[in-house]
Amino acid sequence: MTAATGIKRLGLAIVVVGVSAFFALTVMSYLIPADKVRDAVKAEIRAATGLDPQVRGATSISLFPTGTVSFANVALGDAAQPALTAERLSARLRFLPLLLGQVEVADLSLVQPTIALTFSADGRSNWSGLIETLARATDPKTAPAASFSEIRIAQGTVIIRDEARAVVERLGDVEMSLAWPSIAKSFGATGRFLWRGEPVEASVSLGDLFAALSGERSGVKLRLTSAPAKIAFDGHLSHRPRLRVEGVLGADGASLRDVIRWAGQTPLPGAGFGRFALKAQTNIVGATIGLQAVNIELDGNSAEGVLTFAGDGRQTLQGTLAAEGLDLSPYVSTLRLLTGSERDWNRVPLALDWLNAFDVDVRLSAARVTMASVKLGRTAIAANLRGGRLTVAVGESQAFDGIIKGSFGVAKAQTGVEMKTQLQFTDVDLEACLGEMFGIRRLEGRGNLNLALEASGNSVLELTRTLNGSTSLTSSKGALTGLNVEQLLRRLERRPLSGGNELRSGRTPFDKLAIAIRIAQGLATAEDIRIDGPSVRLALNGSSSIPARDLDLKGTAILVATASDNTVFELPFVVQGPWDDPIVLPDPQILIRRSTSGTQLLDSLRDRRTRDTVSDAIKRFTGSAAPAATPASEPTPAAAPTGVTAEPKQDEPQ
Secondary structure (H helix, E strand, O other), X not given: OOHHHHHHHHHHHHHHHHHHHHHHHHHHHHHOOHHHHHHHHHHHHHHHHOOOOEEOOOEEEEOOOOOEEEEEEEXXXXXXXXXXXXXXXXXXXXXXXHHOOOOOEEEEEEEEEEEEEEEOOOOOEOOHHHHHHHHHHOOOOOOOOOOOOEEEEEEEEEEEEEOOOOEEEEEEEEEEEEEOOOOOOOEEEEEEEEEOOEEEEEEEEEOOHHHHHHOOOXXXXXXXXXXXXXXXXXXXXXXXXXOEEEEEEXXXXXXXXXXXXXXXXXXXXXXXXXXXXXXXXXXXXXXXXXXXXXXXXEOOEEEEEEEEEEOOOOOEXXXXXXXXXXXXXXXXXXXXXXXXXXXXXXXXXXXXXXXXXXXXXEEEEEEEEEEOOEEEEEEEEEEEEXXXXXXXXXXEEEEOOEEEEEEEEEEEEOOEEEEEEXXXXXXXXXXXXXXXXXXXXXEEEEEEEEEEEEEEEOOHHHHHHOOEEEEEEEEEEEEEEOOOHHHHHHHHHHOOOOOOOHHHOOEEEEEEEXXXXXXXXXXXXXXXXXXEOOOEEEEEEEEEEOOOOEEEEEEEXXXXXXXXXXXXXXXXXXXXXXXXXXXXXXXXXXXXHHOHHHHHHHHHHXXXXXXXXXXXXXXXXXXXXXXXXXXXOOOOOOOOOOOOOOOOOOOOOO
16 A cells, blocks of 8 residues: 555545534534533533522523533622623533533633622621632532633623722733643633733742632742733742731832832832832731841842831831942932022922821931932931821931931921921031031031921921021031131231231131021021130121021131230121121221221321311312312311221210
8 A cells, every 4th residue: 555545545534534523513413402501511610610600691502613602691699799790601612522412611711701809897808708619619529620621711800899998909901811720739820911001911820729718828829020010929828817928029120119100109209219129038917018038129229127018007117127338319319408509498399298108117227328429337227107207217327427316307287398307416527517418618627516406398498487496516626718817817917908818718727616506487596606726716696597598797806815925916807698608807997997007097087187188188089079168167077988987076075
């Protein structure tokens, strides 16, 4: 027999089998009653799941080309509020048993089902009874093996209601394939769904379906993949006496900010909260999620510790984290106290709506902390957010080569924001500290700074206008920069009317500096400002407008007497202008009085015999018009030079 003959005979056999099958199916479609097929399929479903679907629509049966039974308008559970409804339930029949006149289901399909999962205030759900029925039906000791091994869901919808928290979640476009345990005890489901506009690829597997349905411990694996985030869990679960899940949880995504917004939570303020990754040993008991051996990465920062999230009632996050290094620059980059010109306070309204979203109690420690240009050493802080009020307590922070301790609080109020702070800066670098905090870079050396402030308003500018409290600064062995008081005083002592710009350059060293300021409604009043140096002493009083960032001070500079010179030179002066570039001016009258030529000029103005001559000379020099003639007995006094007050006549009242 040739190969060609063999192929022909094989082809003929296939044709004969096909024709026979066609003929058999055609005959069976007439011999098997439709009611028998329908009842057999319902019995198969009932035996495999224990559930009795309520068929509220028509039933259609097709035995060719494949055996299919379809039930329209199917429901499970309570007739008034069914747990599951479907436009159509279809059962595909096995081919060979059907040829023998037997009905066996190969797989089931739910088309456009709506699955309603409702949790009451006591924690029970409308699926509790159905799950107990499923558990009894899948008991491998008593239940027969299911004939079908797959249930498909097409164009489905899942609605989850939590009556205790008044939360409703909806999953749409559900396309799932459920691997029903026909010969094994495991269960698996794979597919996709749409949640809040984002498609999610999902897969879940249970090591023992009967144990999981019965509330006993069962292995579980879960994978969720979407554009915002990927989540994976590998562990065990049980729900007797209450839900308990334990295992390893992993999650990562390109933007934590997008994930929080996708989850329906209040958007986080400022910038940052980008790429993240989380891995932890997870323990879920009821609505509390505990994370042990946490390894979390966020915006390039990495920390380890423990976290606990409680979902009962108000959402609360608690935990302790430790990091080697933290870069907080992304989170403070949008918090600007000053405008772009660095001369005016920021007027942009402060938004604190996120404070009411949840509660936080977290302790954080780091060996290094970076905030923009500020570099901090070992730092330990505790952040507590409760009832819309955020308090950050600084246990200790190595900052500006010193130590910072204290607390800072902020809360949302009717006026916008309420702020309160109490901070102690001990042995810090004053130039770096004051420069970074207030933009003042006029002090060199080390010192102690205490702040006790409170304010309210809807912007940084408004906060400065309502600022109240006090501040004190002490230092030793430092210097004022931009001021050379000693050189100026010595020059003015020798030549009182000499000019120069010594007040705008150089430095003035000091042995001791003490500043005490009281603040009321944005006006800072100097209660005590003293600077004692080896050759100069300064004392000031006056006020400063914090909203305007300017100074209005008066003081006295004293040139300390030396062993070779016992004379003491005192010079009153004023300090006026902006904080970062004030103007310091000495008292002109004192300088004129100390000048020999100035004294002679004042004497000539007092003498009636020379007053007119000096006055005419000054007016000719300045180019002013000649004065009108006056009686010789009453000469018109000459105008005193700028900064000089003409003294009264000897015979006039003083």
